[in-house]
Amino acid sequence: MLHANIPYLCRKKVKKIWKEQYAVNWDDISLDGKLSLTGLNIMLQRAATYHAEHLGFGFTQTSVYNASWVLFRINLELIRMPEWCDQVVVETWPRVVKGLAAYRDFIVTTPEGEVLCRATSEWFIIDLTSRRPQQIEKYVDVELYTMPTAGSPTDLSAEGMEVGKPTDRQAVTRDIPTLSRNTDYETLFEVIPKYSDMDMNGHTNARKYFDWLTDAMHQDNGKLNPTFVQMTYFSECTLGEHLVIQRNTSEKGLYRGQKTAHDKTAFVAMVEMSNGG
Known part of the structure; x- marks a missing residue:
């Protein structure tokens, strides 16, 4: 059951797709003058953090219950790395909850819409004392976290969602490789x-x-x-x-x-x- 004190936000006011625009600064780039992997991931983490706070299940809310989000896995499909002084737009949305994992996706584009990166990520909520994953439903309204599938009601009136548009979108559509167990x-x-x-x-x-x-x-x-x-x-x-x-x-x-x-x-x-x- 959802903790009673974690607010349920009126869906008409909720942005289920979040956008942030960033400049690629000097401390975001690597030796070749392009956005570094670290710089990219800082941008993705920042957008995810802001969006979770907006949706009512960010660190501000979970910390009340001695819990916090932790990243378990991220897959990055890198098409082109932007360069110093470029502007980029990070678009993110919570996609689905499966078991103990919550999936959040990202697309990074130029302001003109050229896709630079696609990413999908898995997150846990852990108890900060036991350090063990918790049931997502205790802290998150799963309906808020799940994007509607094609053919479902489209009356969400959420910014960034088009009426009639399938929004169960998974950013990374290529095959995700299976994690190797090789120990050499x-x-x-x-x-x-x-x-x-x-x-x-x-x-x-x-x-x-x-x-x-x-x-x-x-x-x-x-x-x-x-x-x-x-x-x-x-x-x-x-x-x-x-x-x-x-x-x-x-x-x-x-x-x-x-x-x-x-x-x-x-x-x-x-x-x-x-x-x-």
Whole structure:
């Protein structure tokens, strides 16, 4: 049952599709002058955060119950990375709840509508004491979170939704690769999360993993032209934990972060490169 104090918002006032426009700033770009993976993910996280707050189930609301959203997986289909000073529009919407996971999708475009990136993501709500996933329905009105399917009533009057338009849209329509279970890894470098890497959930912010991945990709083959990236977050990284960032020796484009204290996987990333990279 939905917590009674979490507000149900009148659907006529709700924006079920959220848009934010950003400039690609100096600190968003990498050495090649293009938006970095970290910069892109900061923009996506920011838009998702603002939208969840608007819908009434953001951190402001869930924290009252000692709970918070955490990102479990994100798939990025990268068509073209914008450059310094470009303007981009991030469009996001909550798509569906399945079991303990809530799915949120994104499309990043130029102001003129050219698609630059498509993304789909999976989120959990965890109890901040037990650190275990909770039933989404306790904190979220699932009807607000679910986009209507083709043929369903279209009287939502929500900004960004066209009457009669199928809105069960999944941004990434390509086949999503299955996560490899290959365990043939070798270490590239070591990291220790610092205070500046932490967020209010008490663990390393999801964006930092993309810093580690970018450095691993560069050290591995010197090429940073990915067309697809999947990042799966398996275990929280807390202040001062020691990790080794590794590449798979059997499968190209497969990386992971391994916590050394208990030999536990923190993340696995799969990367596809253009031009045979």
